[in-house]
Amino acid sequence: MADTYGAVEMRAALQRMRRGGGLPIAFGGLFEGTRQFRIAEAAGTATPALLGLTITTGNGLGGKAMALSRPVCVADYPASRVISHEYDAAVAEEGLRCVLAVPVVVRRRVRGVLYGALRQPMALGERPMSVAVEAARELEQALAIRDAAQDEAHRVLAVTGHPREADPAAWEEVRAAHGELRALAQRVHDPALRRELLTALGRLAAAPAGAATTQPFEPPARSSTDLSPREVDVLACVASGATNATAAARLGLRPETVKSYLRSSMRKLGAHTRLQAVVSARRAGLLP
Incomplete structure (x- = not known):
């Protein structure tokens, strides 16, 4: 039940x-x-x-x-x-x-x-x-976090009703909300709700952004399961423009730990910069 x-x-x-x-x-x-x-x-x-x-x-x-x-x-x-x-x-x-x-x-x-x-x-x-x-x-505090997560989810759904037709500004809102929701999900005590949030975020990440700009960097083909959930969390923060210190504060980690996750994800994705790692993760369906 x-x-x-x-x-x-x-x-x-x-x-x-x-x-x-x-x-x-x-x-x-x-x-x-x-x-x-x-x-x-x-x-x-x-x-x-x-x-x-x-x-x-x-x-x-x-x-x-x-x-x-x-x-x-x-x-x-x-x-x-x-x-x-x-x-x-x-x-x-x-x-x-x-x-x-x-x-x-x-x-x-x-x-x-x-x-x-x-x-x-x-x-x-x-x-x-x-x-x-x-x-x-x-x-x-726990209920406030749940409420915030649900509010963010509703905001994302409002923007992503037709993801292929989303304009660049709207899609950037989606990406920002995606990063915030991943950070919130780690603070939700209810494991069932946390799984539900992460599953929904996975579907959102795989949704195509027709208006997204293309990047010249072509990463090697990788399995999306190569990255750990925490590595994806860090990349989601980085994708929104967060510094390592800001990402650490959002995720409840130390800045050195954020750097370690970022280095590990870059290595797995074959990327040499933070931007390349984000682009690779998007093409792998890990980020919107």
Whole structure:
């Protein structure tokens, strides 16, 4: 069964809360375009009572965290007077008492909630709260990266509807977006999404650019599988005009490592300059 949007990132955040924050029960969910979300992931629970529970803005602890856009904690959930109690049955079935809810906010919009809980009433210390907030921030960054990757993909598709008829300026936009997407793909935690992005980028790279200018350099015939994914990443950055330092920053590498990948790709492609390597990679269907 395929993971829902953000499931991999959500699981990582919950595990961090359990291991680093001393919160044995952690659960949460993300919005899918409405004022409600369902609790889709849980760790450390003893029953299925919480999974699938629909949380509405303003209701319960999580709904209050969503409405206020800030963390909310209660020392004893059943007895708390600062929250409404629409979800008491599920909370009681799981035996939760002390509960923390942290909103996940991306681009100033609440996208979901992370919960951490204990089965005894107590005032939560600073450490669990701090770890939960850090986990939420990491999840926010991961979702922002996913959003950026999808936005770039949509921009590329808008330009490449008819690649053979694309004018040079439009095709340069495609090439720039291709390089940015390859860099973003390496920062996506979800392996399925990363594979999907790289597969789409492979199709884009193989699309013909009818308006592309020809180059006098003729590289020897090579198999496109000769280059490693990281070598293609570096060439994609170089193709957009990035310096080694800029490429290193985009890809999360050291400048010396970028140089090494570039030298290796030039050797494999039989190229003597960066430009020749880029042209060879384009003719091999590795870059658009």
